[in-house]
Amino acid sequence: MxxxxxxxxxxxxxxxxxxxxxxxxxxxxxxxxxxxxxxxxxxxxxxxxxxxxxxxxxxxxxxxxxxxxxxxxxxxxxxxxxxxxxxxxxxxxxxxAPPPRMLIFGAVDFTAALARVGSIMGYSITVCDARESFATTERFPMADRVVIDWPHRLLEHIEADSRIQSLGVRDAICILTHDPKFDVPAVIAAFSTDVGYIGAMGSRSTQENRQAKLIEAGATQEDLQRLHAPIGLDLGARTPEEVAVSICAEIIATHTGRNAPKLRDGSGPLH
Amino acid sequence: MRELLDDLERWKAAGHEIVIARVVDVEGSGPRAPGATMAVNDVGEVLGSVSGGCVEGAVITEAMEILRTGERRMISFGYSDDEAIEVGLTCGGTIHLFLEPLDW
Structure with missing residues (x-):
């Protein structure tokens, strides 16, 4: 042997x-x-x-x-x-195990920073946006995959394809679109997976608005408990890089169950 | 160990005898989590690490001994050890390492 x-x-x-x-x-x-x-x-x-x-x-x-x-x-x-x-x-x-996956929805300025920090943390990074001119590998060279599609369709594909492992507790979904047209179906689709972390960007009023739409779309209180929105820890983060750190820190705290101050649980200004 | 794979295969192909040291348990505060791996070969080359540099020197000495004897063993480093003054973790925890020849 x-x-x-x-x-x-x-x-x-x-x-x-x-x-x-x-x-x-x-x-x-x-x-x-x-x-x-x-x-x-x-x-x-x-x-x-x-x-x-x-x-x-x-x-x-x-x-x-x-x-x-x-x-x-x-x-x-x-x-x-x-x-x-x-x-x-x-x-x-x-x-x-293969590296955990981070799916970032929305190809915005914050996406590039989060893809970089997530990469350092050991995540395999997928950036997904339905808008062809935004979701390019040139803009996100640090991502392992750039997908042009509606985020909820990507999630449905991952869960349905038997060759791809379903999302699990080690994986994370970060929704940075802050456009209800994209992020309501994305969040609803995320709820139907076993992913360990779901975060969505946006101001407190954006989140109130979104929450109402999510409930309309059938989300339960239990589902909403899984959503970290506004996304990130309460670090006073401002730049895309700082926000990326606060999101990754929130993912760590969610996994370890430590009592770190989350923006979701506060009421003050985001930064 | 994954990150050492290429180098380990290169060493094996070159016919080196190799000892693998892995962190298997950590009590209290430790610099590296279980799974952290270091490898030493018969000419004293080293890959990877099992702490923040606190105990690597002692691990090389142990590994050289194991290269000679071929035995496998657990060794522990911690603040409370007799060796604490010479070799130990400044962070106050204890790490348990398993050392074995890569003959499998």
Whole structure:
């Protein structure tokens, strides 16, 4: 098996497929490993490799799939046959997930700054705008993809296409159009996904207006709770770059559940 | 580890013996999250990092030992360690590293 697991890992990573590697770091067989992928692996159904006991392997594969879904590395303790609440061995589960996605709707000045900051944060960036003259790769060279379409149609496409992973808790949707014609259908479509963050730009009065239209369009109170609008943390941000930082900071705070002051929860001026 | 892939494959192709050190657990405040990876080869070349520069020197020493013995082990660095005066984290946390040869 020498050399095989690493090259299998390299193959999966190069192909951009999500993969987890569980390594026993403390116990009877330190260094033993299982590679767990979302896609086909040489030894289905479990993973590639073994920790030396089939019951243990089964439990570790299950937990690794959970880690893959959350995109999180974890250390776990097990009994020698995978029992919970035992400490016979320690397993480190490392997740190699494709980068989280940030969809930015609206090709405006703020978009370029957010695409840059989002890129630094490790997001794969898609800029989407229905207006052909605005949504160009020349204007957004830092984006991984520039799509000319209505944002809600892009979302419907992502959710419907079985070859594209549906949006999840690690992904973010930032709606910068602040034109109700585009952003009401975009927000409604975003609500129907499991995306972890939805933010929409605009003044407090824009947001009041938009909220009324969203309710008209069928949004529930639960849906509206998911919407961060006005977008960003209350940093007094002004320039496109500062606003981009405040949006990314709000995404971090949303993921960690920390109590950072959000513009949505305040009532004062935005800047 | 992903960011080290190209270099690791180059080292392997060149026939180097390699030790991988990965942060597997962090208690309290630590500079790098679990998954941060550093690699050392048999001529003392280094890739990546596991802290903000606080413990890398000690990891190289440990890695050289592992290159000789081929064993795998966990090592921890923290403020409360006996080694705190020489090697430790100024941020007050403890990091646990797993070191192993890249023979898999």
């Amino acid at each position: 020498a050399g095989q697991l690493f090259s299998q890992l390299a193959t999966e990573l190069r192909a951009g497929r999500p993969v987890a590697m569980a390594t026993e770091v403390d116990g009877p067989r330190p260094g033993s490993k299982i590679l767990i992928g979302a896609s086909a692996m040489p030894t289905q159904p479990g993973g590639y490799g073994s920790l030396g006991n089939s019951d243990l392997d089964r439990v570790v594969v299950r937990d690794s799939i959970g880690c893959l879904e959350l995109g999180r590395n974890e250390i776990r303790h097990y009994g020698s046959r995978g029992e919970a609440n035992q400490q016979a061995l320690t397993v480190f589960i490392e997740v190699f």
